[in-house]
Amino acid sequence: MKKIHVVPVISTAAISVAVLFGGWAIYNQVAVAAPLEEAIADVPGIVNSAKPNMSKEQVTIDVTLSQDANLREIYHSIILNGEDVIGSRELKLDVLNESNKELDDYWYQALFEVAEAMENKSYSDIPLALDAAAKENPAIQATTEMDENNVYITLRSGDAVKFIVLPRTPAQMGVWENA
Known part of the structure; x- marks a missing residue:
């Protein structure tokens, strides 16, 4: 019987693993992430974005938005421009806010009523809850929009802005970490 040489076997296995994972990483960067980054760069309202983080279920992107950005349109544009890459995955934007204590x-103050409206799926109550909170601070402008996936809330006060995305599916809401 021949004696198996351990060093060549381990070296071959290590080289094979490095080539496979290296090839996968290059494919992921060139064929998947780069086209999505290009699609994001073309969307008006996005000042800066990080490299997309992709999993089987969702695509997460950290973005900085301009003061006058429309969050619903940005979501729609990214999904439309990057649909080949995103596919059936959920798009999640982590918006880096320039909020302040007043907006927070x-x-x-409005969060309880907004959460209740989301839980009861009475989405038309959300603008009412924000308007009720605005009575104490009329300098804040609140804008709400909705599509089939999310409710988008934009709060503005002077140079500060707070963007909030609330998923419309109650089972996925959990704690709103992006609020």
């Missing part, structure tokens, strides 16, 4: 306090 306003949001927390």
Whole structure:
């Protein structure tokens, strides 16, 4: 019987693993992430974006938006421009806000009623809840929009802006980490 040489076997296995994972990483960058990054760069309202983080279920992108950005249109544009890459995965934008204490306090004041409206699927109550909170601070402008997947809320006060995306499926809501 021949004696198996351990060093060549381990070396061959290590080289094979490195080539396979290296090839997968290059494919992921060139064929998947790069086209999506290009699609994101063409969307008006996005000032800066990080490299997309992709899993089997969702695509997550950190973005910085301009003051006058329309969050619903940005979502729609990214999904439309990147549909070949995104496919059936959920798109999740982590918006880096330029919020302030005034906007945060306003949001927390309206949050209970907004959460209740989301849970009961009475989405038309969301603008009413935001308007009720605005009575105490009329300097804040609140805009709400909705599509088949999310409710988009934009709060503005001077140079500060807070973008909030609430998923419309209650089972996926959990804690709104992007609020």
